[in-house]
Amino acid sequence: xxxxxxxxxxxxxxxxxxxxxxxxxxxxxxxxxxxxxxxxxxxxxxxxxxxxxxxxxxxxxxxxxxxxxxxxxxxxxxxxxxxxxxxxxxxxxxxxxxxxxxxxxxxxxxxxxxxxxxxxxxxxxxxxxxxxxxxxxxxxxxxxxxxxxxxxxxxxxxxxxxxxxxxxxxxxxxx
Numbered sequence: 001x002x003x004x005x006x007x008x009x010x011x012x013x014x015x016x017x018x019x020x021x022x023x024x025x026x027x028x029x030x031x032x033x034x035x036x037x038x039x040x041x042x043x044x045x046x047x048x049x050x051x052x053x054x055x056x057x058x059x060x061x062x063x064x065x066x067x068x069x070x071x072x073x074x075x076x077x078x079x080x081x082x083x084x085x086x087x088x089x090x091x092x093x094x095x096x097x098x099x100x101x102x103x104x105x106x107x108x109x110x111x112x113x114x115x116x117x118x119x120x121x122x123x124x125x126x127x128x129x130x131x132x133x134x135x136x137x138x139x140x141x142x143x144x145x146x147x148x149x150x151x152x153x154x155x156x157x158x159x160x161x162x163x164x165x166x167x168x169x170x171x172x173x174x175x
Contacts, residue, residue, distance in 0.1 A: 003040035004033040007048055009055045010148070011141045016044060016051070022067035026117045029137045054119065057148055059086045062120040076100060077111040084125040087149040091129045109134065119145070
């Protein structure tokens with residue numbers, strides 16, 4: 001059975017869906033469940049608690065099995081992105097090479113833009129070779145997710161967050 005729940009986070013409202021214990025969808029900036037999903041917050045409580053710990057800045061091992069309908073290339077890209085450690089980034093080119101497609105950086109960007117399970121497959125950790133790159137949910141969310149993984153050290157996030165954004169995130173994340 002496909003179940004879903006919405007949640008609130010520092011980066012906006014989201015929706016998560018699972019089928020038989022496998023993660024089907026995790027979207028930020030959306031509260032629209034997948035077609036045919038039944039709301040069941042209780043069934044998703046363990047995952048939602050894990051997600052809340054992530055948003056609180058705790059290192060969380062998202063080891064849920066995935067149930068996503070993607071191409072073989074996209075599956076390799078998602079697997080490579082999933083291996084990026086907490087607080088680190090990789091370039092689109094590095095992910096392309098790890099997925100067995102050197103020169104496929106743009107294709108990696110497309111896969112990341114369509115990532116059905118954000119955060120669990122940390123597409124926010126995939127950046128351009130000269131800058132932060134794109135993010136389907138908006139660059140402000142990508143910066144916020146990277147900042148969460150910076151252990152709330154607002155003063156030392158200057159490499160990818162400007163001063164006004166730091167101030168805004170400080171108010172959201174630190175309270």
